[in-house]
Amino acid sequence: MDDLEIKITLTYEVPESGLTFNGLVRCLEVDGRRILLNILEAMLEAIEGKAIEALKRESLNRYVRNGHQRNGRKLITPFGTLRYRMVQVRDRQTCRTVIPLARALSIRPYKHYQGVSLEAGMGQVIHVSFRQAAAEVERIRGDSPSKSTLHRWVQEIGQCRLKWPQRKGTPFRFLMADETKVHLQRGRGQDLGQRSMRWVMASTGVKQPFELIGAWIDTPWAVIRKDLEKRINYPTLRVLFSDGDHAIAGALLDEGMELQRCLIHGKRDFPYILYEDGYKKAQQMPLREKLEKIPVFHLSKDSLEAIEATDLERIRSLAEKTRVGFEELIEALDPGKYPKARTYVENLYRHTMTFLGYWMENAEWIPLNTNAIESAFGRVKNRIKRIGRRWSQEGLLRWLKLAYRKIFRPSLWDSFWKRYLKLNPSPRLVMMKLEYRWR
Numbered sequence: 001m002d003d004l005e006i007k008i009t010l011t012y013e014v015p016e017s018g019l020t021f022n023g024l025v026r027c028l029e030v031d032g033r034r035i036l037l038n039i040l041e042a043m044l045e046a047i048e049g050k051a052i053e054a055l056k057r058e059s060l061n062r063y064v065r066n067g068h069q070r071n072g073r074k075l076i077t078p079f080g081t082l083r084y085r086m087v088q089v090r091d092r093q094t095c096r097t098v099i100p101l102a103r104a105l106s107i108r109p110y111k112h113y114q115g116v117s118l119e120a121g122m123g124q125v126i127h128v129s130f131r132q133a134a135a136e137v138e139r140i141r142g143d144s145p146s147k148s149t150l151h152r153w154v155q156e157i158g159q160c161r162l163k164w165p166q167r168k169g170t171p172f173r174f175l176m177a178d179e180t181k182v183h184l185q186r187g188r189g190q191d192l193g194q195r196s197m198r199w200v201m202a203s204t205g206v207k208q209p210f211e212l213i214g215a216w217i218d219t220p221w222a223v224i225r226k227d228l229e230k231r232i233n234y235p236t237l238r239v240l241f242s243d244g245d246h247a248i249a250g251a252l253l254d255e256g257m258e259l260q261r262c263l264i265h266g267k268r269d270f271p272y273i274l275y276e277d278g279y280k281k282a283q284q285m286p287l288r289e290k291l292e293k294i295p296v297f298h299l300s301k302d303s304l305e306a307i308e309a310t311d312l313e314r315i316r317s318l319a320e321k322t323r324v325g326f327e328e329l330i331e332a333l334d335p336g337k338y339p340k341a342r343t344y345v346e347n348l349y350r351h352t353m354t355f356l357g358y359w360m361e362n363a364e365w366i367p368l369n370t371n372a373i374e375s376a377f378g379r380v381k382n383r384i385k386r387i388g389r390r391w392s393q394e395g396l397l398r399w400l401k402l403a404y405r406k407i408f409r410p411s412l413w414d415s416f417w418k419r420y421l422k423l424n425p426s427p428r429l430v431m432m433k434l435e436y437r438w439r
Contacts, residue, residue: 002050003430006042008035011439033079033142040082043427044101048087051100055089066090066097074112078120081143106422113145115421121150122157123413125399126406127379129387157420158398162405164214167232172202174366175257176210176241177248180381182217185390197384197396198224199377200252202232206366212408215400217393221251228252239354239366243269258358260366261351267297273344277337287341290332294325296352312360319356379407 012027055063065087072083089098101107108114121144124133130147138144145153177200184192195218201210213232216224228234239258242248243265253259270291274284291297295318326349333342358366380403384391391399405413418424 001425004043004046004427006039008039010035036079037077037082040077041084044084047104048101051104052087052089055098055100062092063089063098064092069099073107075107075114076112076117076143076145077114078117078141113149115417118145118150118153119417119421121145122153122402123406125150125154126403127383154402155395155398158401159394162398162401162416164231164401164404167202167213170202170232171204171236172232173205173236173238174203174210174241175237175239175252176201176203177221177252178243178377179245179248180377180385182384182396183390184217184393184396186392189390191390195393200224200228202237212404215397215404217397221247225251239358258354259351260354261348263297263299263352266348266352267291270341270344270348273341274338277340279338287329287332287338290325290329291345294322294329296322296325296356315356315359319353319360322353322356 052063052065067088068085069088072085075082075084086099086101089100090096091098102109120141121133121137124136128136130150133150134144134147136144177198179196179198181194182197184195186192197215197217198219198221199215200213202213203210214224214227216227234254235256237254237257239260240249240253241260241262242252243262249259271281271284271288274287326345330342330345330349333345335342354366380400383403384396384399388396388399405416
């Protein structure tokens with residue numbers, strides 16, 4: 001690695017009175033862009049000269065200088081725009097023109113915005129609209145790619161460079177699945193109506209975070225199951241968490257797995273099921289009060305963690321009271337009067353006791369609900385329903401692949417950009433010497 005020495009002399013007129021710290025910092029902020037552009041231009045000239053010499057050494061008399069590009073190449077950087085006329089070299093063997101600097105630095109042809117200038121805007125479009133992202137980056141930096149440029153790059157990166165990860169080597173034990181409705185459109189704004197967006201998260205164990213392992217649009221759960229089997233080690237899974245959707249359990253539940261219903265969903269949805277049986281709020285109250293008395297619906301993460309691993313009798317008592325409460329409610333639900341509600345409570349009872357059985361077997365508390373999914377996807381739902389509103393199926397999936405890295409695993413977002421921008425190796429500042437004197 002060669003050392004490149006750049007000497008800079010700066011002369012400032014400093015007011016004798018009235019100068020504030022904020023004024024000093026703002027001055028450096030504004031001038032910093034200009035200084036960095038000049039440093040960049042000097043480095044380009046130095047690297048270009050070295051690249052030309054390397055070509056000449058590569059083959060004697062093959063390459064000859066052939067002037068400069070007619071117009072300066074517009075290179076937009078995070079700290080401003082630089083126009084640089086690159087040296088042209090003629091290849092005598094092929095009679096073609098070579099641009100040594102573009103070859104040496106892998107400068108993308110016909111692109112004003114190189115990747116490093118887009119990272120800030122790409123990070124913004126995960127949370128706000130393409131238009132707002134472009135406006136915010138321009139406000140902060142003074143220049144920004146347009147909303148259409150950001151959209152084009154999201155599609156390009158999401159289509160070609162991002163895939164849902166292969167996690168066969170990760171011993172996942174818990175699976176969470178959920179879905180929401182999204183509004184789709186086709187080319188030229190053709191409305192396709194509401195479609196299901198489904199996603200799955202997985203965790204390696206108790207108190208370990210859930211991470212997104214896939215998202216699908218308008219895809220049956222059975223197809224999702226096949227995709228998951230290709231990418232994760234399905235036999236290591238022990239518990240499936242869901243809000244009670246029979247299609248989810250039917251497709252994703254495997255032999256050796258147990259289903260844990262979300263307690264929050266189970267309690268919240270009970271009045272809607274009673275309404276489907278023809279009973280309104282006033283008529284529902286005696287049954288809702290019976291459900292409210294069941295101890296399991298008053299448990300919290302903090303209360304469970306306070307229970308010692310040796311306190312088996314306390315857990316058995318809790319399980320017995322829960323069993324009695326459910327059986328009393330089921331008995332009160334006449335199958336002739338409440339066919340849907342009785343079936344619903346029977347299934348709810350069967351699938352809300354998994355976490356108690358898991359504790360008695362392993363002395364570990366698994367999650368009581370699917371809040372991990374709903375909390376993590378709150379920002380995603382807001383972005384795709386309140387800001388984007390209508391999406392193409394392909395465009396939404398490509399955006400999701402970026403959002404997964406930005407929202408759920410920021411370390412993947414950073415490592416992706418390092419690879420994509422080819423940041424390694426990069427120049428390293430080894431010495432900086434500052435001197436000042438009053439003139």
